[in-house]
Amino acid sequence: MSTIMAASCSLVCCKEERDSDKAVIVRFSNGSVKNADKLDFTMFKNTDETNPRKKSRRILVAESDRLPYVGSNFGSASLKCNNLCKYYVGLLDKQTMQMELHNTEIFNMQPVIPGETTDSAVTEDIAQTYRDKVDSLIEAFGTNKQKRALSSRRLNQVGSETLHKAVAKAANTVIDEKGLEALQQEVAETETQTELALHLPPCDVDADLPENVYKFEDLLRPAEFQALEQGGSNMAALTSEELQKMRDDGRCQCVVKLLESLPDLGEEMRDKTSRCAFYLSLLFKLGRQKSISRKFGQEEGCPRIIQNNLFRTFTVETFNNGRVQNMVSSSMRAKIAAYSLAFILHMSHMMADLTLLHRDLGITEARMIEIAKSMRLTLIKPPRTKADEGGPQEEHRQATLVLPLAKYDQFLERRKRKKMR
Structure with a gap:
């Protein structure tokens, strides 16, 4: 097959590729698919086509009798190789022996379990729920060492909450003594000095x-x-x-x-x-x-x-x-x-x-x-x-500019800004 192609096949580049002409390569994270013909694929694109950072976002959904699979080319679940490399797929016309090259992207398809949410806005809640489930399993079936580690972690969590309350109380005391406006002015001046140093x-x-x-x-x-x-x-x-x-x-x-x-x-x-x-x-x-x-x-x-x-x-x-x-x-x-x-x-x-x-x-x-x-x-x-x-x-x-360079104490040299004339 490769010998015949090398002898008579020629490459043809597409003139202007539309979204419908682009090819897609999928990879399933949990294994290989035996009956790919039974999967129903659907491609969704971002509706905000005027935003250059969002118009190329795509979500690919593959539905089967057992589980749906979802992959996207943006976010934490996307493959970084799409940003580092360009991938092409060649389609060979056996009659003309000409191969067309199409730009393509690789999607990592992950199974979506019914009842589990995938909204990125509640990622923290999902992680917390998962931890609660693991803690419950440790309490019921864990070893003595795992149970001691769980008890120690919960005690540290209580200590951390106590520390946060103490810090918040100390911050409120400082605010009452100095005043919120004075503290905001100090923070603004410190940020100004730091920001200015970055642009010299x-x-x-x-x-x-x-x-x-x-x-x-x-x-x-x-x-x-x-x-x-x-x-x-x-x-x-x-x-x-x-x-x-x-x-x-x-x-x-x-x-x-x-x-x-x-x-x-x-x-x-x-x-x-x-x-x-x-x-x-x-x-x-x-x-x-x-x-x-x-x-x-x-x-x-x-x-x-x-x-x-x-x-x-x-x-x-x-x-x-x-x-x-x-x-x-x-x-x-x-x-x-x-x-x-x-x-x-x-x-x-x-x-x-x-x-x-x-x-x-x-x-x-x-x-x-x-x-x-x-x-x-x-x-x-x-x-x-x-x-x-x-x-x-x-x-x-x-x-x-003379050597050695002058040194100024930024906090002692503060002066009220004058109006520009």
């Missing part, structure tokens, strides 16, 4: 040079840096009138400051700064939005590799109205601020203007200072300078 750039606390603490290669990969060549050239070609227009708009002031320093830089540093200025402008635009479309950055000429980098690093995927959307959450906005701060440090001799940066990002100054402290930067408050000739004096908070 990779940091080498043992670095011998300041520029190696937050390495540039960890912020932007070489391939992505090369893709910024055209955008950097466009930034370097901006005229003084165009820079003045950006300054008047009140946004991307950090980018304007970097571009104004280009004439004083060497050729290599000028090219690097202009590329980073273009990347920062995209970061600032991303940080001021909440829902991001797939057309993001097209007007600015953003390369596809940079768009993928921004989506992968600074957005989270959410499901909304049957579609997967990229969103910028509050934690992602803090991550954008931390990476922007690291970029500016590399471009400005390890010095950054936190006041300009928090305005460009649309976050509060207190939040920006909190991020700078989490990055273990040293805060500097320079002397007062006049913003305009004859205008009011303006203070700009500065941050610099």
Whole structure:
């Protein structure tokens, strides 16, 4: 048979496979079926076809005279091999000697005993009922050793319940003394610090040079840096009138400051700064939005590799109205601020203007200072300078990266957040 097929059989791929064309392979967990022709198979699919995570869910039911069998391709009872491999079934047409390949899934069929529920929502109740049954059997027919173990477990259960009651009583006492609102504030601030630490750039606390603490290669990969060549050239070609227009708009002031320093830089540093200025402008635009479309950055000429980098690093995927959307959450906005701060440090001799940066990002100054402290930067408050000739004096908070890195006690440095102006 195999010799004939090897000599004259040819493979044919199906053009577009529908659900009715897909094949199914079943495996029975409790043995093999002798009379498969007497089984009545029924396939059920999820009704929510707009949800990409649910539209492919299937339940296969096989009914026999004795027991029904159920298998699914989702949940704890599904086979993990379906996610790791792709399986195909070949159907041979003996007349044309052509074999069609069909995509398939493997279902693990398990018997369903009448009277036993299979709802996943009551799994805990089922386990408890099963334990009660086993305990009853031990009490009636168990050995002395099993009965002693059962008695010891029940005593430990009573002790555990007593401990829970004591802990609950102590918690209520703390709540009465401190107040629920104060405790919630402490928990929220602790979670904020923990969450913020997870979104900081990779940091080498043992670095011998300041520029190696937050390495540039960890912020932007070489391939992505090369893709910024055209955008950097466009930034370097901006005229003084165009820079003045950006300054008047009140946004991307950090980018304007970097571009104004280009004439004083060497050729290599000028090219690097202009590329980073273009990347920062995209970061600032991303940080001021909440829902991001797939057309993001097209007007600015953003390369596809940079768009993928921004989506992968600074957005989270959410499901909304049957579609997967990229969103910028509050934690992602803090991550954008931390990476922007690291970029500016590399471009400005390890010095950054936190006041300009928090305005460009649309976050509060207190939040920006909190991020700078989490990055273990040293805060500097320079002397007062006049913003305009004859205008009011303006203070700009500065941050610099010096070795050894600064240390801050997060719980002693809490301050009330100021309103952003």
